[in-house]
Amino acid sequence: MSHGFLAFAIVAAQYLLLLAMACSIIRMVRGPRAQDRVLALDALYVNAMLLLLSIGIRTGSELYVEAGLIIALLGFAGTLAFSKFLLRGEVIE
């Protein structure tokens, strides 16, 4: 009973996160200005990291947590570089 609920909850969570990533991608394609697209990319990174964590819980492998940490790091660096580019037109001054 409780293990059936756990299996259902993990699959439902993965579908919810896929829908969240789809929402971010739609906003990234549609976004009227550049800052909307950068914001949608940041949300996409976070949703992908959460999806990797749920896959890690499902398979029982702890390597997915380290992959999630790397995704968080690269998302931070990418969003920061995009913001600097939008602010000045160049990344490193």
Next chain:
Amino acid sequence: MNHLDALPPWAAVLVGALVLLGAGFAFIGSLGLLRLKDFYKRVHAPTLGTTFGAFFMLAGSIACFSVVHGRPIFYEILIGIFLTLTTPITLMLLVRAALYRDRVESWQESPPTKSE
């Protein structure tokens, strides 16, 4: 699903509820990103996923691995610390860049400048 069957029933219910809550918060945040009208309103929405969504999902992961391995495992909390530190920095820089661009191009939806 061999390792998940090894969980006791209370841990299975706890992990399932935490994972479902985290994914629900992340989904609501992304739905807000899609549905809200203005950039300055949209910038609030995904933070629901980076705070509550990540918190519940990391708590579920910590609970699952700690119960399965029989000893406390806490290194998932590194992701939580990192997200808590970096999200305000990136979003403040992004909003500042957006404000600068809106004022330079005098976009209609930009908030008014500081009143004298």
